[in-house]
Amino acid sequence: MNIDSIKNGIVLDHITAGKAMEVYESLELAKLDCSVAMIMNVKSNKMGRKDILKIDDDFEVNLDVLGYIDPNISVCIIKDGKVSEKKKLTLPKQIKNIHKCKNPRCITSIEQELDHIFYLADEETQTYRCIYCETKKG
Structure with missing residues (x-):
């Protein structure tokens, strides 16, 4: 090759x-x-x-x-x-518009123009949570 x-x-x-x-x-x-x-x-x-x-x-x-x-x-x-x-690289403290929140009751489901923002909740497990409803990205 x-x-x-x-x-x-x-x-x-x-x-x-x-x-x-x-x-x-x-x-x-x-x-x-x-x-x-x-x-x-x-x-x-x-x-x-x-x-x-x-x-x-x-x-x-x-x-x-x-x-x-x-x-x-x-x-x-x-x-x-x-x-x-x-x-x-390092794990970003916040990710924006990379994933959508899967919680149907999250405000991002109703307000379509809102950015989908997740924050790094646990660096060890690489867990991100929605800033609006705290739903775990998964």
């Missing part, structure tokens, strides 16, 4: 095996007008197996979305064929 290196763009590395498609869809990478390589189930000494996404374009990555999906992802910014910056 041969995947070309990228001159300017972003490499998302150390994605938990099987989560690359979720990252692809959440970042809406299909809307980009550039090459995107998805490599899945790559052997990794550190993780056993991992996924990698290579994006041949420099665009604004939503770090909160990535941190929510998988806080272990490494974000490498590539400039002139070399890593110019490497970002480590």
Whole structure:
């Protein structure tokens, strides 16, 4: 298998095996007008197996979305064929419009224009709760 290196763009590395498609869809990478390589189930000494996404374009990555999906992802910014910056992620304290509240009595079900906002209630279990009704995201 041969995947070309990228001159300017972003490499998302150390994605938990099987989560690359979720990252692809959440970042809406299909809307980009550039090459995107998805490599899945790559052997990794550190993780056993991992996924990698290579994006041949420099665009604004939503770090909160990535941190929510998988806080272990490494974000490498590539400039002139070399890593110019490497970002480590953490669980975001709050996520906005990534998921919808499933509680039918939540105000977001009635007031359609309201943002769906969840806060990190428990970092250890990665539990998020709706700011309006306290329903656990699930």
